Amino acid sequence: MLSSTPLPLSLLHFIFLLLSLTLTSAGCPQKCGKLQFSYPFGVGPKCSMDPSFNIICKKTRNHSTPYLNINKVRMLEIVEIKQTQIRVKYPYLLAATCYTNTSVYPHNNTRDGFYSIDLTGTQYSMSDKNWLTAIGCEDIVAGFGENKNVFAGGCVSYCPTSEPHGFGSCPNTENGYSAGNGCCRTPIPKGTTFLAAQLSDLGGKWLRDKYFPCSYAFVVEKRTLDESVWLYPFSDLNKSINSQDDDWVLSGPPPVVRLDWRVGTENCSEAQKDSSTYACKANTDCVNYDANTDWGYLCSCKPGYHGNPYNEGCQDINECNSDELNPCDANAICTNTIGSVNCSCPKGYNGDGKKNGKGCIPSNMIHVFIGVGSGMGFLLVLSMCILVHIVLRKRRSKMRKEKFFKRNGGLLLQQQTNECTIRKTKLFSAEELEKATDNFNESRILGQGGQGTVYKGMLPDGKIVAIKKSKLINKDQLEQFINEVVILSHVNHKNVVKLWGCCMETDVPLLVYELVPNGTLFDLIHDPNIHFQVSWNMRLKIAADIAGALAYLHSALSIPIYHRDVKSSNILLDEKYTVKLSDFGISREVATDRTHLTTLVKGTFGYFDPEYFQSSQFTEKSDVYSFGVVLVELLTGQRPIDVREEERSLVMRFLESMEENNLYKILDEQVLRHGKDEELSAVSWLAQRCLNWKGKMRPTMKEVARELESLIMLEEDGVCKAKSVIISDGEYAWTTSGISDESTSCILTFSSEII
Incomplete structure (x- = not known):
């Protein structure tokens, strides 16, 4: 196989090659039409090495066309002749x-x-x-x-x-x-x-x-x-x-x-035995066409030589006259030799004189003084440049922070908040949060979601916090970020995650929360790697705390807040497994004179209120529906959407079990083992009411929280006292009654009547 590759030619080398081709075989043309060629190809038997290389040049009035006659059967027009190949038209x-x-x-x-x-x-x-x-x-x-x-x-x-x-x-x-x-x-x-x-x-x-x-x-x-x-x-x-x-x-x-x-019919070793027929001339190398067969050979010039290897041989290249081929250093003396070149350093210089070697280095002391002086001057200039760079960097940093503050919605935040709110929400600097997170090291990542990444950080006062770094945001996401700051700035509830402050001086906005270290309720319920057993009392307490937080948002504030994305993965757990409601990015404040919020449908599949999905009108009862899904998760330990249940969601399967009066087939094993039948029936019935397809048929979060708190109080007392709670919601009312008996259990009955 032909393995050698042609040497790169400088312009001078190329000119020498053309001259050698033109002078080869005096009297023999080297061109036919646009095709240029050289020996062993030629026009006529005297100008070519072999009949196979004989070019027939047919002339017409306007131009000439070169042909090759293979086996004297067909005339094939030559398109191009290369170093090892020829291209012909084969019609x-x-x-x-x-x-x-x-x-x-x-x-x-x-x-x-x-x-x-x-x-x-x-x-x-x-x-x-x-x-x-x-x-x-x-x-x-x-x-x-x-x-x-x-x-x-x-x-x-x-x-x-x-x-x-x-x-x-x-x-x-x-x-x-x-x-x-x-x-x-x-x-x-x-x-x-x-x-x-x-x-x-x-x-x-x-x-x-x-x-x-x-x-x-x-x-x-x-x-x-x-x-x-x-x-x-x-x-x-x-x-x-x-x-x-x-x-x-x-x-x-x-x-x-x-x-x-190729030339000849033998390989190189055989062809070189007969000098009279050997085609390669002086200063050439022989290359076998195929290493495994006797199919002939090709000739090429040795390194450092150029010319036609088949005709007059190859001549030495003077590399010293070519910037491209000269291997010597700029300070070296270049001496051309036959087939090579010699590089040497002049007096006063040391080295091998080669570009890719040690080159030529001055050896006189004067050069040392020149180097020292140049170095001191360079250090002086460098110091001035560093000083100017520091000043400009501080200025650019200030301008960049102002730019980020405006781009990240700082002005919008100022418009939507008052002085009291600003005092509650600390504005952190970018340096503070970079230091707190070790420059946002990957080892500090607590979790990642659709809106950004959460890092664990420690503030200078030793407080451990969670820092949420948003993704590159568009205008809609910026509104969600500002909305979360505004809402959490004036929310103060033990079961709502606390916002310590924010930073708007970076390329993306940052939020600083209290650290809630025990993951999410979703992980606690569904993660198979968690071996912690969630008892019935703990599930009941978690449900009551979530309901209390939502009731606070809906009813206790001067302007009600609808969360709009209630789900188990947005409910965090602290070290005592106390719940913290989080992720208020798409929440909305609603004036008291408005009955609903009309907007694009946003939320999480599996927790969607079907009425909201159809009408795009979000009400407080939409949060009630999402809470009902979370309540069913606590009861069943199952995911809202399970790939193994292709046809029906968890809500549909739960409601079907309620209608068939067959809850035991869907409730979690821990719930069945530790929960009292009366309590399970009460909470399941409450979840069914929250999941009613009609929003007006659902209870309010305040009513849900009251019922769950009642169950917890009765569980703690151990004895039921005569108690009746009337819960109404529009057209329907539900009455719960606690009937005392000698045991420690409580029997709760539910009846409904039309108001």
Whole structure:
């Protein structure tokens, strides 16, 4: 295999090469038309090394065209001659087959061509940069070596459509079998000197009609992936070829084929034994065409030489005169030698004189003083630059912080808050929070979500906090960020996460919360890695605390707040497993004179209020519905949406169990084991009312909180006292009664009546 690569030529080198080519073989032309060539190629037997390299230059009135006569059978127009290859136009088909009957199998073959490319006895062979290509529909092409005894490869051309005005296509792939639409290609091995092809019909075997009567096979050079896909009109498959000597009659220009060329018929070691026939001249290297065969050889100039290795040999290159080829350092002395170059340092310099080596370094003391003086001057200039840089950096930092403050909604925050709120919410600097999180180290990450990443940090006073770094935000997300700051600034409840402050001097806004270290309620209920057993009393307490926080937001503030994204993953747990309601990014304040909030539907699938989803009108009863889903999670220990339950959500399965009076099949094992039947019935009935499809039929969060607190109080007392609570909501009222008995259990009964 040819493994050497041509040396890069400088402009001077290229000029020398052209001069040597022009002077080679005096009287022999070196050009035909636009094609330039050099020995061993030439026009006429006296100017070429071998008949295989003889170029026939046909002249017309306007131009000349070079041809190659292979085996004295066909004249092939030469497109390009390269160092190891020649490209020629090959306007002949290897095979052509047409059928008179395209709808009934077997098809009647009216013409079957079987031709070949025969390069035996020449200095050429097929390059592996060619394809054996077949175009047609439902035909198989097979390539054979000499006498059809050696199978060279094959492929099947297939047409998925029969559009008569459409186009077939052959894709450009680098290696292996390649199929397209009405076209297939198979590679040709390197060194092939004989190639024939046979086309066979497959249409009847697939029980399909032939779309077009004819198929053709030919050889064409490969295209790269950067080149356009080869296309042909399907109308070409209606053309019948009458003679193997027909010129190219298909659409588009005739194909170009690549041929490898070499000299001699032996490998280098054998050819060098006979100096009279050895083709490589002075200062050249011999390279075998193929290391495993005696298919000839090629000649190339030794490193440091240029010229024609087949004619007058190669001449030395003076690298010293070329900036590109000169390997010496700028301070070195370059001395050209035969085939090489010598680099040496002048007096007063030390080193090997090479660019890629030690170069030439001054050795005199004066250079030391020059270096010291230059160094001191450099340090002085550097100090001034550093001082200017520090001043400019502080100025840019201040401007950048002001820019971020405005972009992150600082002005909007000032508009939506009053002085009292500003005093409650500390504005942290970017440096404080970077130091608190070790420059937002990945090891400090507590969690990541759709709105950003939460880091654990420690403030200078030792307080451990959670710092929420928002993602790059758009205008809508900026409004959510400001909304969360505004809401949490004037909310003060033990079960609502506390906001310590924020930072708006960074590229994205930062929120600083109290740290709630025990994860989320979702993790506590559903994470299989958590072995902590959640008791019934703990679940009841968590539900009551969540209800109390939502009741506070809905009823205790001067302007009610709707959370709008109540879910177990937004409920945090502290070290004592006390719940903290969080993530108020899409919450809304609602004036008392408004009955609902109309907006784009936002929230989490599985917790959506169906009435809100249909009307886009969010009310306090929408939060009640989401709380009902969380309550069902606590009762069942199951996820709101489970991929194993493809048809029904948790809410649908829970309501169905309630209607069938069969709660035991859905309640969590821990709940069934520790919860009293009466309490389970009461909480399940409460969850069912919260999940009513009609918002007006649901209780308020204040009423839900009161009922859960009542259950906890009765559980703590251990004895039921006569007690009645009337809970009303629009058209319906529910009455709960506690009836005392001698035991420690309480029986709660629920009745409903229309008001």
